[in-house]
């Protein structure tokens with residue numbers, strides 16, 4: 001947490017959750033748990049969001065919505081899956097309509113277990129996401145300073161030539 | 165006459181925690197028609213009866229909705245108990261009632277908060293949710309879970325209340341009562357809140373009846389519909405009168421729900437004072453064979469459970485009719501002729517629970 005220099009925006013999308021995780025996420029943003037003290041701010045606008053928080057599994061109808069939200073977010077972005085539904089499909093995994101967890105549709109960085117996920121666990125996930133976001137930003141800055149060196153150091157397997 | 169256009173609303177929308185999609189046909193700022201489309205949360209949990217046996221289904225049913233989770237489980241258990249001719253011990257019935265009313269309190273507080281957020285009263289929203297946490301704390305203390313707590317079982321309940329827990333419940337409800345008294349003043353008598361709610365989204369008694377509305381939405385329009393009057397569980401021994409308001413506007417719905425929290429507090433006190441001693445559950449043997457309908461009053465209105473067993477571990481069919489499903493036609497009706505800016509408020513006014521509706 002110490003190195004965090006930015007305040008990311010958080011976007012919450014409710015997939016096919018039962019509402020349990022959903023209201024716990026909301027409870028995290030209210031005074032008793034107050035996740036905003038870690039410098040995040042809730043937003044409804046994907047175009048400015050940095051962290052996508054998904055509750056609930058993915059079904060045929062909301063798959064396109066989740067995909068679109070993810071695509072609309074600017075890079076770098078971090079995805080947090082909250083609750084076992086978003087992690088794997090949870091208790092509804094065997095139904096005909098659930099394709100699985102959020103990672104069937106978008107790449108997930110952080111998994112928060114629980115059914116319903118407890119506010120403490122959700123806050124932990126958010127803090128990890130904030131850290132990861134900062135890490136992405138740092139990497140990006142380092143890359144901009146000296147792309148050659150950065151690629152050599154971090155991705156030696158890529159044959160990186162200037163201008164390509 | 166202005167030009168007509170169609171504005172999509174949702175599924176991802178800042179004031180709605182849950183995805184609902186509406187196509188709004190508008191003329192200038194006025195809504196001509198609203199066409200809801202659902203399916204974003206459909207999981208198909210009724211189909212799981214093929215894969216989970218009737219005891220495991222309890223846990224699936226509780227996850228129909230995370231807010232009235234307890235009452236879903238309870239209604240399912242009562243339906244199966246009905247089929248199997250199981251009589252739950254009195255103490256079990258009273259405990260179910262107490263937890264039901266606690267669930268109703270936290271659900272209504274949640275709704276009041278969301279409503280306040282809907283008309284832009286951020287601090288009121290936070291006050292309601294802060295208060296809601298005291299209810300969740302006793303739920304956690306007594307059951308071990310905050311919103312999904314699986315204490316029902318077929319034949320009774322799994323956990324008992326000891327004296328300390330009862331004391332904690334009474335303390336928590338007293339705290340909520342005192343603080344809600346203060347919050348109530350803002351909801352019911354504040355000028356700016358009144359101006360947002362009064363006369364907005366009127367649904368007459370006749371309309372509410374014809375469209376088959378349920379719960380506080382119907383009671384706000386003057387219909388005295390409350391399944392608790394049916395006298396299931398401990399309600400037959402408790403003294404209460406459904407709260408009804410005649411106006412049918414947003415303010416009336418807000419009034420009904422606010423007063424219902426006080427009513428729940430009263431019911432909890434009554435139930436605790438009459439709490440009988442004895443077993444909390446009976447053992448259940450065999451498999452359900454036959455069918456049953458059960459109707460219970462959830463925070464959002466009447467829920468209907470239907471189960472059909474065939475003598476094996478797996479049920480033939482289970483069906484849930486949830487209150488929001490019954491209230492959607494009413495919602496569409498109230499949206500007609502409303503101002504565009506009032507749409508989020510009107511949607512919130514029915515206290516939509518999309519995950520129940522779509523199951």
Ligand code: SF4
Nearest residue numbers: 018020021083085115
């Ligand atoms: S993980 Fe559990 S509580 Fe969360 S959405 Fe899924 S079923 Fe509901």
